[in-house]
Every structure is written in C-alpha cells, then in structure tokens.
Amino acid sequence: MTADSQLQLNSKGQLRHFLSLNGLNRALLTEILDTTDSFVSVGEQAVKKVPLLRGKVVANLFFEASTRTRTTFELAAKRLSADVLNINISTSATSKGESLKDMLQNLEAMACDMFVVRHAQSGAAHFIAQQVCPDVAIINAGDGRHAHPTQAMLDMYTIRRHKGGFAGLVVAIVGDILHSRVARSEIQALTTLGVAEVRVVAPKTLLPTDIEGLGVSVFHSLKEGLRDADVVMTLRLQKERMHSALLPSEHEFYKRYGLSRDSLGFAKPDAVVMHPGPINRGVEIESEVADGVQSLILKQVNYGIAVRMAVLSMTMSGQMATRIKSS
Amino acid sequence: MSPLPSVDTLLDKMTCDLQQLLSDRGLENPVMVGIHTGGVWIAQALHQRLHIQSPLGELDIAFYRDDYDQRGLQPQVKPSSLPFSTENRHVILVDDVIMSGRTVRAAFNELFDYGRPASIILVTLLSLPGRELPIQPDITGQQLTLEHGERVKLLGPEKLALKLVTGAA
Amino acid sequence: MTSQLKLSITGGRVIDPFTSRDEIIDIHIAEGRIVGVHTPPPGFQPDRIIDARNLIVSPGFIDLSARLGEPGFAQKGTIHSETAAAAKGGVTFLCCPPDSRPVVDSPAVVKLICDRSQQTGFCQVNPIAALTQGLEGEQLSAMAALQEAGCVAVSNSWLPIKNNQILRRCMEYAATFGLRLFVNAQDASLAAGGCAHEGLVATRLGLPAIPESAETIAVITHLLLAEQTGVRLHFSQISAGKSAQLIAQAQRQGLAVSADVAIHQLLLSEQNIDHYNALSHCQPPLRSLRDQDELRQALADGTVQAVCSDHRPHEHAAKSEPFAETAPGISSLETLLPLTLKLVECGVLSLNTALQRLTQGPAQVLGLPCAGISVGATADLTVFSPTESWEINADTLISAGKNTPFLGETVAGKVKLTLLMGRVVYED
Numbered sequence: 040m041t042a043d044s045q046l047q048l049n050s051k052g053q054l055r056h057f058l059s060l061n062g063l064n065r066a067l068l069t070e071i072l073d074t075t076d077s078f079v080s081v082g083e084q085a086v087k088k089v090p091l092l093r094g095k096v097v098a099n100l101f102f103e104a105s106t107r108t109r110t111t112f113e114l115a116a117k118r119l120s121a122d123v124l125n126i127n128i129s130t131s132a133t134s135k136g137e138s139l140k141d142m143l144q145n146l147e148a149m150a151c152d153m154f155v156v157r158h159a160q161s162g163a164a165h166f167i168a169q170q171v172c173p174d175v176a177i178i179n180a181g182d183g184r185h186a187h188p189t190q191a192m193l194d195m196y197t198i199r200r201h202k203g204g205f206a207g208l209v210v211a212i213v214g215d216i217l218h219s220r221v222a223r224s225e226i227q228a229l230t231t232l233g234v235a236e237v238r239v240v241a242p243k244t245l246l247p248t249d250i251e252g253l254g255v256s257v258f259h260s261l262k263e264g265l266r267d268a269d270v271v272m273t274l275r276l277q278k279e280r281m282h283s284a285l286l287p288s289e290h291e292f293y294k295r296y297g298l299s300r301d302s303l304g305f306a307k308p309d310a311v312v313m314h315p316g317p318i319n320r321g322v323e324i325e326s327e328v329a330d331g332v333q334s335l336i337l338k339q340v341n342y343g344i345a346v347r348m349a350v351l352s353m354t355m356s357g358q359m360a361t362r363i364k365s366s
Numbered sequence: 367m368s369p370l371p372s373v374d375t376l377l378d379k380m381t382c383d384l385q386q387l388l389s390d391r392g393l394e395n396p397v398m399v400g401i402h403t404g405g406v407w408i409a410q411a412l413h414q415r416l417h418i419q420s421p422l423g424e425l426d427i428a429f430y431r432d433d434y435d436q437r438g439l440q441p442q443v444k445p446s447s448l449p450f451s452t453e454n455r456h457v458i459l460v461d462d463v464i465m466s467g468r469t470v471r472a473a474f475n476e477l478f479d480y481g482r483p484a485s486i487i488l489v490t491l492l493s494l495p496g497r498e499l500p501i502q503p504d505i506t507g508q509q510l511t512l513e514h515g516e517r518v519k520l521l522g523p524e525k526l527a528l529k530l531v532t533g534a535a
Numbered sequence: 536m537t538s539q540l541k542l543s544i545t546g547g548r549v550i551d552p553f554t555s556r557d558e559i560i561d562i563h564i565a566e567g568r569i570v571g572v573h574t575p576p577p578g579f580q581p582d583r584i585i586d587a588r589n590l591i592v593s594p595g596f597i598d599l600s601a602r603l604g605e606p607g608f609a610q611k612g613t614i615h616s617e618t619a620a621a622a623k624g625g626v627t628f629l630c631c632p633p634d635s636r637p638v639v640d641s642p643a644v645v646k647l648i649c650d651r652s653q654q655t656g657f658c659q660v661n662p663i664a665a666l667t668q669g670l671e672g673e674q675l676s677a678m679a680a681l682q683e684a685g686c687v688a689v690s691n692s693w694l695p696i697k698n699n700q701i702l703r704r705c706m707e708y709a710a711t712f713g714l715r716l717f718v719n720a721q722d723a724s725l726a727a728g729g730c731a732h733e734g735l736v737a738t739r740l741g742l743p744a745i746p747e748s749a750e751t752i753a754v755i756t757h758l759l760l761a762e763q764t765g766v767r768l769h770f771s772q773i774s775a776g777k778s779a780q781l782i783a784q785a786q787r788q789g790l791a792v793s794a795d796v797a798i799h800q801l802l803l804s805e806q807n808i809d810h811y812n813a814l815s816h817c818q819p820p821l822r823s824l825r826d827q828d829e830l831r832q833a834l835a836d837g838t839v840q841a842v843c844s845d846h847r848p849h850e851h852a853a854k855s856e857p858f859a860e861t862a863p864g865i866s867s868l869e870t871l872l873p874l875t876l877k878l879v880e881c882g883v884l885s886l887n888t889a890l891q892r893l894t895q896g897p898a899q900v901l902g903l904p905c906a907g908i909s910v911g912a913t914a915d916l917t918v919f920s921p922t923e924s925w926e927i928n929a930d931t932l933i934s935a936g937k938n939t940p941f942l943g944e945t946v947a948g949k950v951k952l953t954l955l956m957g958r959v960v961y962e963d
Contacts, residue, residue, distance in 0.1 A: 040845045062741075080445030086479045122495035140855050153371070160857035161741035162811035169811075172857060183859075185741030221740060248744070252735040359435045 046168060053357035055170040056177045056348050058279045060227040061188040068195070068231055074349035075196050081195035082345055091352050092121035095152040099125045100143075101180070108190075108314065112155045115347035124151065139163075140171050147172045150336050153355055154262055161220075174356035177359070178350065184220050190315050191224035192319070193346040194234060198270055199313055208234040211264050211294055211306070214254075214274030214323055215245045217285075221315045222274060223253070230254045240264030240296065244285045261296050265305035272313045273298050273323050281286040299325040302331065313336050341346070370518070373526040375406070376491055376507030381415045383457070383505045387507035393485070396456040399423035401473050402444055404462030404520040408491050411526065412460060415531060423448040430472035446476065453481035462520045464490040492518065492528075494535075538581045540864065540957065541565045547587025547918060550899060552891035553898075553907020562592060564914040567784075569755040572910055583618060587918050592949055592958040593890050594907050595627025595915035597897040599717075599795050600771060601846035603660070604935065607636025612848040612935035617868065618657035620934035623915035624844070624868040625950040629658055630901070634692040640665035641677045642684035648686060654905035657960045659915075661901070666691040666705050673697050673887055673893060675708050684957065685899050688715040690771065693818060695723035702849045703760050710766040715902070717771045718757050720778065721819065725749035730859045732822040736805040742859060745820055747775045756780045761792065769900055770794040772845050774868045776829025779785075783838040794838065796830050796831035797845035799865050799884070799940075803827075809938060811858045814940040818863035831883045836890060842889075846873045848936020855900045865938030869927075873948030874941070886921070913956035923935055923949040933950035 043062030049055045052067070060068070081087060087265060097116040103108050109125070116123045126146065143154070153176040156164050161183030168177040181187040195205075210229050216222045218237050229237045230253075241252060245341065251257055254300045258264030265271060280286050293299075312324075312334045322328045329336060388396065397420045400409025406424050413422045425446045431437075461472060470488060477483060493506040512518065517531045536922035539784035542564040545692025550557045550573075563571035563579055570576050572723040585621045601621065604612025621629055631648065639648070643934045666683035666689045668674040678687040678689055689709050709716050713741035717913065737744040754770065761768040770782060773794050782794050799817065804824045807815040817823060833839045855862050867874075871893070879889050900906040906912035924947045953961040 046810075077428070084448075088476070088479065091429055091434055114417065138856070140852075148890040160859050160860070165811050166855075166857045182739050182857075184743075196763070223739070223741060247738040247739050248733045249735040253739060260483065355952060356434060359849065363436065 045227040045356060047239050048163070049228065049361045051356060051360065053360060054350075054354045055223055056164075057166045058168055058175050058177060060224055060231065061186075063231070068192070068228065071192055071346070071349050071353065072196050072199055074353060075192075075346045076202060078345035078348040081348075082179075082271070083252070085165055086119050087122055090120045092116065092119035092355055095121045095355060096150060097121045097132045097153045097155065097351070098151045100128060100146075100154050100156045101203050102128050102156070102163075103181070105157055105181075106238045108157065111343045112178075112180060112347055112351075114343050115351055116155075118344065119352055121207050121351075132257065139166075143167060145172045145186060146149050147175055149176055152268060153178050153351070157313060159180045159183055174358075174362065176354045177190065178354060181220055183224070184218055186224045187220045187315075188349055189350055190221050191228040192350065193339060193343045194225060194313060194315070196342050197313060197335050198311075198345055202339070205229070205232040206236045208269045209236045209238070209267055210234050210270040210272065211238040211240055211258075211268040212272045212274065213240040213261065213264065213298065214248065215276055216241050216274070217245045217247050218277070218280075219274050224257055225272060226253050238268070240266050242286070242296070245280070245321065261302055262305045265302065268306040268310055270311055271298060271303065271306055271315065272300050272315075274316065275315065276308055278325050280340050293322055297321075297323055297325065298328050300331075301325055309333075313339060318338065370530060373491070373520070373528060377411050377415065380489060380491070380505055380507050381412060382414050384412070384416065384487075385506060387487065393456045393487075395419065396458050396487070397423060397450055397452065398458045398460060399425055399448065399477070401459070401461040401469060402426045404491075404522070405460045406519065407522040407526055408459035408462050410523070412458075412489070414434045424451065425473055425476055427469060427472040427476055430476045432468060432472065443465055449481055451481055452483045453476060454484045456457040456482060456485050456487065457483045458487045458489055460489045462490065463492045463518065464488075464501070465494040465496045465501055467501035469499050471499055490519065494518070539566065539671060540667055540952075541580065542583050542585060542776060542957065543579075543581040544585045544587050544592055544916070548592050549592045549908055550567055550887055550889065550890050552895040553905055554909055556831045556908065557887060559892040562908065564918070564954070567914055569910055569912050569914050570907060573910065575589075585952060590918050591919050592908070592921070593625075594894040594905065595917050595953065595955065596871065596893045596900070597841075597903070598629040598843055598846070598871065599870070599897050600632060600841040600901065601626070601629040601844050602848065602864075603631050603635075603732070604649075604848055605635070605651070606644070608682050609811070610850045611853070614651045614660070615655045615657075615796065616653055616933070616935045617846070617848060617949045618660065619653055619659040619898050619961075620868045620932070622844075622953045623933055624871050625919055625949060625953050626844070626868060626871065626952065627658055627915040627917065627955050627960075628661065628903070630661050630663050631665050632692050633690055633824050634670060634694070634769050635961050638670050639663065639686075639875065640670070640681070640868050642666050642677075642680050645681060645684040645686060656955070656958070658955065662686060662752050664689045664714075666716070667696065667701075673701060673711040675705060678714055679712055682714055682935060684742070686714070687903075688717045688769070690717035690719070693719045693721060694720075699756065699760070702756070704759055706764040706766040709766055713767070715767045715769055715900070717769050718753070718763070719771050720750050720753035720757060720773065722749045722752045725752065729821065729846060730753065730863070731808055732805045733818040734805055734823055736809055740809070740811065740858075747822065747826075750819060751777045751781060753902060754781050758782070758790065758792065763889070768792045772797045772800070772819060772843065773830070774800055774822050774826065774837070776826040776833070776954050779829055779833035781836050783833065786838065793840045794833075795841040795843045795897065796834060796839050796900065798842050798867060798871055799845070800836065801827060801831055801842070801878060802874055803940065808858070812853045813856070813858050813861040814865070814942070816854075816858060816863045816939055817865060819857045831878065834878075835884055835888065836910045840892065841877070842875060842892045843897070846934075847938075848934050850936075851940045865940065866932065866934050866938045868934060869932055870939060870941055872919060872950060873946035876948040877946070880947075914954050916943075916954040917950060918952040919948065921948045922947055927943055
C-alpha cells in the first residue's frame with residue numbers, strides 16, 4: 040500500500056478521504072463509476088433526494104473562489120440530505136494571523152463530518168487530512184496544480200457512458216498542462232483505468248518537466264497529437280499565461296492548439312470532445328465545436344452532481360466505519 | 367421440518383386474499399410496487415393475476431437502509447422506478463420475505479418521499495419470526511419458522527421457487 | 536574562557552587530519568592547550584583522566600553553516616540552545632549566516648553574536664558578514680569594518696544581487712580586504728516561487744519547482760566574475776551534480792574556488808518530499824538521485840572540501856502548513872556526525888577522509904590557523920563512539936528545532952565528550 044492509499048483508505052480498503060487518484064486501484068475507481076450510475080438515476084427521478092447523509096454536516100471550504108464547483112458540491116451534499124455549511128473564507132483570513140491549522144481545528148470542534156476543500160497550494164488537502172483533521176472526511180475539490188480528483192472521475196464517467204469503456208481508447212489532453220490539476224488527475228485516472236494511450240499536446244512552455252514519467256506521450260503538434268484520437272480533452276487557458284512569457288497571444292495559441300472544426304478533423308470521426316469548464320470560446324475551443332454533436336461538455340456538467348454524490352457518500356461511509364472501529 | 371411450499375400455490379392464495387381485502391375495504395384502482403429484487407418478481411406475478419391497470423412500480427431501498435453507517439453503501443443499486451404518482455393512491459407494497467421489518471420501514475420512507483399515499487397494503491410471500499419493528503403484513507402467503515442457521519431464498523425470475531440455505535449468511 | 540583543569544585523554548584512537556595522525560595515543564591538556572601527545576610533560580598530574588578506549592578523538596568539527604535563531608527569530612532557537620546543540624554534535628566552531636534579524640551588516644551585530652556565544656561558552660561562533668547592506672543586494676556593506684570585527688567571510692545568503700555589475704563590485708571590494716565570498720548560488724528569476732527540484736516528483740505533486748539551471752547559471756556567473764576580480768570564492772551548500780562539475784573544471788584551471796555541501800543532500804533526494812513531507816523541504820531543494828551520487832563523488836575526490844550541517848531550527852508551526860508555505864530547513868547539528876558516518880558505512884568516504892571534511896577542509900576554506908592535535912594547539916576536541924547507536928527523536932535532540940526527516944531513526948555515531956579550549960562543553 041503506498042502512503043497515498045494508506046492515507047485515503049481505511050483498513051477495509053474503503054475511501055475515508057478523497058484527496059488524489061494516486062494510490063487508488065482500478066477496482067475502486069470502477070466502484071465510484073458504478074455508484075455514480077445509481078445516482079444518475081436518482082437525478083432523473085421526480086424525487087432527487089436520498090437520506091444517506093441525513094444528520095451529517097458537510098462544510099465547503101473554498102480558499103479559491105469557484106462558484107460552479109462549490110455549487111455542484113453543495114447540490115450533491117443536499118441531495119444526500121446532508122446539512123451544508125459554506126464557510127466564507129476571505130483570502131485575508133490567514134493574513135489576520137490565524138494559521139490554516141487553527142482555523143480548521145476550530146471548525147472541526149463544531150462537529151463537521153466532512154470538509155470539501157479547494158486551496159491554492161498543492162498538497163493542502165493532504166496536509167489537512169494528515170496533520171490537521173484526520174477524523175473529518177476530506178474531499179479535495181482542487182489543490183494548487185496537484186489534483187482535482189472529482190473532476191477526473193466525472194470525466195471518466197462521461198467517457199465510460201459514451202464510449203462504452205476504456206480499453207483501446209486513445210485520449211489526447213490539449214492545452215496548459217503545466218498549471219493544470221485537472222490534467223494531472225485525468226492522466227492518473229486514464230492510466231489506472233487502462234486506456235490504450237494518453238497523450239498531452241502543448242507547446243514546451245506549457246508542459247511540466249518529466250511529464251512522460253507519468254505515463255503519457257508528449258506532442259507539440261496538434262495534428263500529430265489528435266491523429267486517431269477517440270477522446271479530445273481541452274483545457275482552459277488562463278489570461279495570465281500571456282503575461283508570464285509562456286505564450287505570445289491567445290490568437291497564436293488558438294491557431295496552433297485551438298480545437299476548431301478543422302483541427303477536430305485530425306481525430307477519429309466519432310471522437311468526442313470534452314472540457315472541464317468554464318470554456319473560453321475562441322481561445323482553446325471554437326463555439327461550433329463546443330456546441331457541436333461531438334461535444335460532451337454539457338453532459339459533463341450534468342454528471343458532475345452524481346459523481347460527487349457517489350464520492351461524498353462513499354467517503355463518508357468509509358470515515359464512519361473507521362470511527363466505529365476505533366470507538 | 368415440512369418441505370417448502372410451492373410459490374404458485376402461495377400466489378393463488380394471496381391473490382384470493384388480496385381480492386377479498388380490496389373488496390372489503392372498497393379500494394378501487396390501486397397501484398402496485400415491488401421491493402427489489404424478490405419483491406418485484408412476486409409483484410409481477412400478482413400484478414398479472416389481478417389485472418392491475420397502472421404499470422408496476424419498483425423500489426430499491428438501498429439509499430434508505432438504516433445500517434449505512436455500519437455497512438456503507440453497497441454498489442449495484444438498481445434504480446427505483448415509480449411510473450405513476452402515489453399521491454392519494456392506495457399502494458400495494460410487495461416483498462418476498464418479511465423478518466425484522468427494517469426493509470419495509472425503508473420502503474415506507476422512500477414511498478413517502480414520493481408523495482402521500484391514501485393507504486398502504488403490505489403483501490409478503492413469507493413471514494418469518496424475528497420482528498425488530500412493529501410492522502405486520504396485511505396479506506401473507508405463509509408463516510414459516512426456520513431452524514437456527516437456516517435461511518430461505520426466492521429463486522427467479524422465471525420459474526419462481528423457494529430454496530432453503532444453511533450456513534453463514 | 537579557558538579552563539584551568541588538567542586533563543588526560545587516554546587510550547583513544549586519535550585521528551587528526553591536520554597532522555595525518557591515526558593511532559591510539561594519549562593526549563594531555565592544560566590551560567586550554569594540548570601540552571603533550573603520548574607522553575605528558577614532566578610532572579604532569581591530571582585533575583581528570585578520560586578513558587577513551589574504543590572511542591575516536593578528533594579535532595572539534597568546524598561547521599560552515601548553522602543558523603542559531605538569535606538574533607531575531609527567538610521562536611526558532613537561541614544562541615544558548617543552538618550552540619549547546621552544536622557542542623552535543625561535536626561542533627566546536629561554527630559560522631552563522633548573515634540573514635539574522637538584524638542582518639550582520641554592522642560590527643555591532645557581530646559583537647552582539649560573539650559576545651553572547653562567548654558568554655554561553657558552548658561553541659566558537661564566527662558570523663558570516665553580509666555582502667550588501669541589509670542583504671538588499673544594492674549597496675556594499677562596510678566590509679572593512681566587519682573584517683575588523685572578526686568576520687573572515689561575506690555572503691548575500693539566498694538573497695539576490697540586483698545585477699552583475701553590482702556583483703562584480705562586491706567581489707572586487709571583498710577581494711581588496713582578502714575576505715572570502717561565500718555564495719549560495721541561485722538565479723532569482725529561474726528559482727522564483729519554487730520550493731522543490733524541477734523533476735518528476737514535483738511534476739506529480741504539482742509543486743512550483745526550481746530547475747537545476749537556477750544553480751548552475753549562478754555558479755558559472757560567479758566563477759567567471761571571480762576569475763576576473765580575483766576574489767576568493769566558496770560555494771555554500773551546492774545541490775546539483777552539474778555545479779560540482781563546473782567547480783572542478785574551474786579548479787583544474789587554477790581558480791581558487793572551494794565548495795561545501797549540506798549533509799542531507801548526500802543522503803536524501805527529491806524522493807523524500809513525496810507525499811508532501813515538509814520535513815524534507817530544503818533550500819536548495821533536494822534534487823535527483825543522480826545529483827546525490829555526483830555530489831558524493833565530488834566530496835570524495837575533494838572538489839567539495841567540506842560537509843556542513845546547514846542547521847536550520849524551526850518551530851513546529853513553520854512546518855505545519857501546505858508544503859510550499861512551510862519554511863525550508865532541517866535541524867541537523869546533532870545528527871551531523873552519525874549521518875556523515877553513514878557515508879563512511881556506504882563506502883563513499885573513508886573515516887579519515889570524512890573527518891577531514893569535517894575539520895581540516897572547512898578550516899582551510901576559512902583560512903583558520905588550526906594546528907590540529909599537536910603540542911601547543913588549542914584543545915578543541917571531539918571524542919566520539921563510531922558504533923554507539925541512539926534514536927533521533929524530540930527528547931534526544933536538545934536543539935530548539937525538532938524538524939528533521941530523520942526523526943524516529945536509530946543511527947550509529949555518538950559524541951561522548953566535546954572540549955572547547957580545554958573545557959568540557961558537552962559530556963554524554
């Protein structure tokens with residue numbers, strides 16, 4: 040068992056924190072996807088609520104602003120009948136002198152059962168699970184550049200649902216890999232679930248050092264990178280990149296790496312297009328493609344709630360089992 | 367111990383008893399809901415025999431169990447499907463076996479999340495001793511007592527039959 | 536503070552790199568000096584006899600970089616606590632970097648540190664003076680006055696010099712007074728925001744990274760400017776194998792340049808920060824296993840003249856944050872000996888070479904007039920057991936900083952006695 044799996048799993052191999060996909064095996068990832076199936080059905084019914092987390096308190100701790108992810112988690116928790124707290128964390132909270140550790144331990148003392156955490160520092164969720172609140176179930180909603188495991192799982196669910204499975208698939212991830220926690224989690228998920236090939240496509244300035252070591256093939260040409268691809272995932276390009284000598288302009292990026300009807304043509308005719316959102320139309324993706332028949336972007340959003348319901352319920356269950364065992 | 371009864375025989379008896387009860391209470395146009403998995407098979411058989419108009423509803427009570435904290439979420443949840451409104455309807459709730467009563471309690475909770483039924487009639491193929499909650503079926507095929515360590519299982523969906531299983535659960 | 540005690544240390548294996556001595560022989564001490572090796576002076580009556588059988592007697596270790604917390608960072612440590620830890624670690628002389636608060640850019644601060652360390656009396660402390668005023672990298676510091684106050688070296692620590700023109704002038708001025716320039720080689724823009732070695736581990740952990748070139752570019756710049764200005768150059772705590780190669784090449788070409796490496800760079804690597812282990816967050820970062828290997832070779836072949844502790848005590852809170860927000864550094868004075876002996880065990884160095892890198896090597900870098908273990912020399916000695924083992928934990932460490940990734944490990948190599956000017960400053 041790697042240290043990551045030791046931290047995230049209880050003695051029965053159940054999730055008790057959801058921090059990263061590192062150390063989680065194929066069987067567990069598949070279980071998350073299967074559980075998501077059940078919750079998608081729940082979402083299609085008139086009564087969308089189930090009582091699984093009734094009486095449990097889930098606190099959203101978003102140190103980085105994010106309306107959409109936070110709302111999705113809130114909705115997922117409420118559909119599980121949990122009580123949800125949205126903790127208002129201004130960026131100056133820690134500049135007031137209170138350390139992250141102190142703030143969280145105060146919250147734990149208020150009997151929260153689960154924290155959904157988004158933080159600008161890589162390793163923040165690990166830090167909280169390991170050193171601050173080991174008895175509170177910690178869900179990583181994105182930490183620095185490191186991981187965004189629920190996003191990756193919802194993307195895996197989307198692929199499974201629309202491509203039938205993972206074997207034999209060629210998946211290309213295009214864009215700012217260097218700064219992307221989504222990309223790192225996708226790579227982990229795809230390699231664990233056994234796709235045929237994972238490719239990253241980007242200019243050198245947007246690729247991290249030794250990325251091949253994570254099990255991907257590197258392409259600098261969009262045409263070569265998309266050739267025979269079954270799934271094309273394109274990442275959001277942030278405006279700051281243009282100001283840090285990483286790219287000359289959005290225009291040049293779009294011309295060489297943007298997903299347009301023409302460039303999508305390099306991939307297989309039945310290739311699907313995905314994007315974690317929010318999309319920059321005309322920068323990384325053309326409107327026609329984003330709204331086109333091959334695009335699964337809205338489906339991703341749709342599945343996002345069900346995936347998070349699965350992750351929240353599985354993790355809370357594993358954390359409860361740990362507590363019962365130790366009491 | 368006497369051999370297990372034939373399911374068909376029990377279904378005949380239950381159909382008869384149910385028709386009688388519906389008539390006695392003057393209940394018209396009921397809907398029927400089976401609890402996964404065995405309860406759905408029994409409900410399908412009864413639904414056919416009673417010529418119930420509205421389609422059969424199916425409940426999976428996995429999300430309503432009371433042992434979530436101990437056992438966690440079991441995957442392989444089949445989705446519930448209630449293709450009708452339960453609001454102000456008479457609901458015939460069907461399961462294969464009632465023992466502790468907790469499954470039925472979960473089914474009640476789930477049904478009430480969908481709406482307020484006018485009444486619920488509980489029908490089970492078998493009733494075993496061991497209630498942990500004060501819930502009794504209105505109609506049951508047969509009351510059965512098992513030896514220690516024995517369990518009974520309904521086989522299906524074709525050729526419904528009861529089977530005795532010994533050993534660990 | 537010289538002791539009036541007469542001591543004899545008997546039966547110990549004396550390994551003295553200064554005189555190339557390695558034999559079992561008795562040492563006799565009076566009035567803070569060695570007065571007899573093997574035979575005591577006539578009529579010598581020791582007040583105390585120390586039985587050093589099965590122990591090694593070495594000159595006191597000289598540590599080129601150890602932070603003391605004081606002045607300015609009392610929550611991390613004090614001159615008292617950290618020099619006591621030094622004595623426990625067998626270190627009798629240490630250099631503290633200039634990045635205290637206030638910065639060591641005036642004789643008053645030098646005096647403050649020296650007076651306090653003399654008062655506590657555990658270890659000799661020689662502060663490294665700031666190269667620029669306030670370490671701000673713009674204006675020359677009062678190097679002549681600082682030299683007069685006792686400093687032998689100047690450094691800008693990890694803070695950048697504004698541009699190469701200023702760096703050149705700093706070098707020329709330091710060279711004027713024969714001051715050694717200690718350099719923590721780092722290009723500020725390449726290193727900006729980074730906290731880990733740029734490689735697979737940082738990529739996987741998503742940590743902002745410092746490429747090897749941040750160090751090597753600064754090394755080359757300083758080598759070329761040193762050649763031009765004639766300053767005596769020393770690279771402090773290098774982390775990249777490539778840096779050692781560049782330094783070796785310059786040495787072959789006749790440039791007077793030396794280097795030291797922190798002991799943890801020789802035993803740890805980027806693998807140790809995996810799972811966000813903040814105790815292994817170091818500056819410079821722990822690099823690849825290949826770098827570790829090349830640094831070990833450079834230490835063995837003499838390209839690197841000294842190994843130091845790079846001691847940085849931290850309070851618990853400084854390491855209790857998400858990785859990038861933790862303070863870098865390891866509390867390492869007390870583990871310097873056992874960890875160096877690990878290198879001996881691995882066959883990287885012989886015991887004699889290891890002790891040379893802890894004593895004569897750093898003495899030469901500093902230009903200290905050490906005579907080692909010989910009659911007339913100051914009695915700064917470390918007596919240790921190379922085999923006795925102990926567990927590194929919060930109780931056994933007396934430094935205020937318990938921040939070491941080696942916590943919980945049992946290691947071999949224990950200092951039994953440390954003498955500073957003939958006075959016992961630590962005894963087990």
